[in-house]
Amino acid sequence: MDLFSSSNAALSSSPLSEILRPKNLDEIIGQDKTLGPKSKLGQMLRKGYLPSLIIWGPPGTGKTTFALALSQHFNAHFENINAVDAGAKVLREVGEKGRDRRLQFQQKTVLFVDEIHRFNKAQQDVLLPFVEKGDLVLVGATTENPSYELNRALLSRCRVVVFERLSEEDLSKIVLRAETHYKKPLERILTKDAINNLLEYSDGDARRLINSLEILYNFTKDQEDGERLDVNDMRELLQQNPLGYDKSSEMHYDLISAFIKSVRGSDPDAAVYYLARMIDGGEDPIFIARRLIILASEDIGNADPRAISVAVSGLQAVEAIGLPEGAITLSQVTTYLACCPKSNASYMALNNARALVEKTRTQPVPLHLRSAKTALAKDLGYGRDYRYPHNYPTGWVEQNYLPEELETGPLYEPTNRGFEKNIRDYLNWMKGQKPEK
Template sequence: MDLFSASAASLSSQPLSEILRPKNLDEIFGQEKTLGPQSKLGQMLRKGYLPSLIIWGPPGTGKTTFALALSQHFQAHFVNLNAVDSGAKALREVGEAGRDRRLQLQQKTVLFVDEIHRFNKAQQDVLLPFVEKGDLVLIGATTENPSYELNRALLSRCRVVVFERLSESDLQKIVARAEDHYKKPLANILSKEAIQNLLEYSDGDARRLINSLEILYNFTKDQEDGERLNRDDMRELLQQNPIGYDKSSEMHYDLISAFIKSIRGSDPDAAVYYLARMLDGGEDPIFIARRLIILASEDISNADPRAISVAVAGLQAVEAIGLPEGAITLAQVTTYLASCPKSNASYMALNKAKQLVEQTRTLPVPLHLRSAKTALAKDLGYGRDYDYPHSYPTGWVDQSYLPEEVKDAKLYEPTNRGFEKNIREYLNWMKNKKPEEK
């Protein structure tokens, strides 16, 4: 075998992800806003300055590829570690080797740490002196919010770079590169519908797309021209998995936040969309039902007093029947609450009351409101001069219930929305009526 044949054989044995991996910064797709020649970070890198970076983004957006391209661009020594497998001892050895390399060879060492959010505090602390002195240029990759997972000392020494999920046009560029490699258009092996489904299934993840393309091209390499896989064939071949979702990850918090805010914003379409996302990802339906009960009181309250009953009934139904049928109940509760008039007046009244209690502490209860259960209490005037509201025609009498020091406090202010408008009108009517006789 001659040198050319050996080189070609070596290339053919490589996985497609390595063959298509961008070799420099300009070949990286989808991150032009962050890394492009017009971006501040892109300009900084192209001018020869390489800071330590934390790359935060979804899987398959080019974080590892970016680190490799940086080390090649700066002719740096590249060390690749995974946070799951690397202890403090290994990190210290890499840091000391990086220091020797900087002092003896004047060469940078790029330390790429995948899943850096899995480092504990002690591991992060080991890196600090090496990063601070320039012995290591740290490139950390994470799918989790770095401000939640990394300590402040390490974050202060790094610049956080946000990578976005790839757009469909970015994914199509990757398809074009695969077509060039295999010397065959994707349309020759997949139907139009299957191609579109493949892009949707990839969900902005280049790695998932490339792995799928490798399977599809290898499976169909011996098929006749014109014989194409349809969508169902492709799904069966790829064993398409559910949407990526981790109940302990940031995605969990982002989706439940978007869900609640969509209901609060009276958008049933968005609310049921996020509900479907969570259920598809395996979220606990009881967790969702409980959040709906909180929302019914916090964001709807007396604007529709039925909301809390609907939400509680929804939780009971989900506990009784479980999934998948419980999803129907969750959809009913979600769309009802999203369509209700909204008010946070009772929630705000509670916050104002807490603040007033914090300021005034233990003010004495007015004598006429105190319990007069004992003879001594009656002798002290407890309960004296209390007017029983039901003794009056309207069921209301003008008397003070708050302690004297805060008797004019206004805590609950009903809105003009939904049933709360009736409450507001009734309270105003009572307060503006002339005192009535028993």
């Protein structure tokens, strides 16, 4: 049996992503600022110091590749798990095996955790002692801000590394490696415009580029010289979204964030621009409609009480008619909400009330407000001395509604904007009334 030919055959049948995957730190593309020989972390790693790391960056920037190269550089055992699938039992087993490896063979164990932001507190607590004792070198990958998602104890034992989206120059280096592997320049199978479009479509995502290159080279391997794919051919072959929109990517979160902030900031032009990008990029219109309902209460509230009705009607309309016509409804709702007066007073009132409940816990409901449905309840004084507001000329009577021992200022403080000004005036009027006997 020819071991060398067997090895080459296995390599040739591997996905292009595995064939092009960097084998060491120096082969990693696009993160020189963070990992290069002149960077502080790069120098630490090359001097033999391996800390636990949290890698924060967009998809396709080389987080998994870096973890693999790291383990090879330090001759460490490599464990790869996904935060969604790994329970406490699995994590404990990995940690115990890492401890045995360290004590028996003096070998490090690199534990790569993809989507580490999905770890709950219990999972993080299981990992912590193994990381503290050096049984595991944790390398976590996340597209979310780790300071929001990981607890302080674990985060304090890790160095946060920021990976950046790859530049067009970086992507061109990947193309060059693919050309070397296939022994054919990309310009022999794609027009110049198609190549430029491919780099633009990849949007700094090495994984997307490599997967596209693999499809393109395999599709055109029997193609005659001079026969090249143009932009439309390539888009059809790759089933390419012209806007490069991926609902699971960072762009999804960035666009919905910009959209909501534009509506909140009363800029209808910016809001409808981001709406168009999401709709034409393939975003779920129901997701957008639901976010608008949340915004109507959180950011407009009683400044325009009609906003919530408009938003709910928008969701119902989109559910009834779908796309493409549903996009018109979303545009109407978006522009209406963007042009409404804004108030977060209702949202803040809820936060204030929750903070008060957390601080004071369970205070007894005043007797006069309790339900007196039974004879025993009446005998105990439930409902006694309750004043029914409609029995008074103004429809209002001074009465204590909060628990007696509860001391607090206003929880709901309406603004002077929109309809909420009327509410504020009414509350001020009540405060100025003389108590009725």
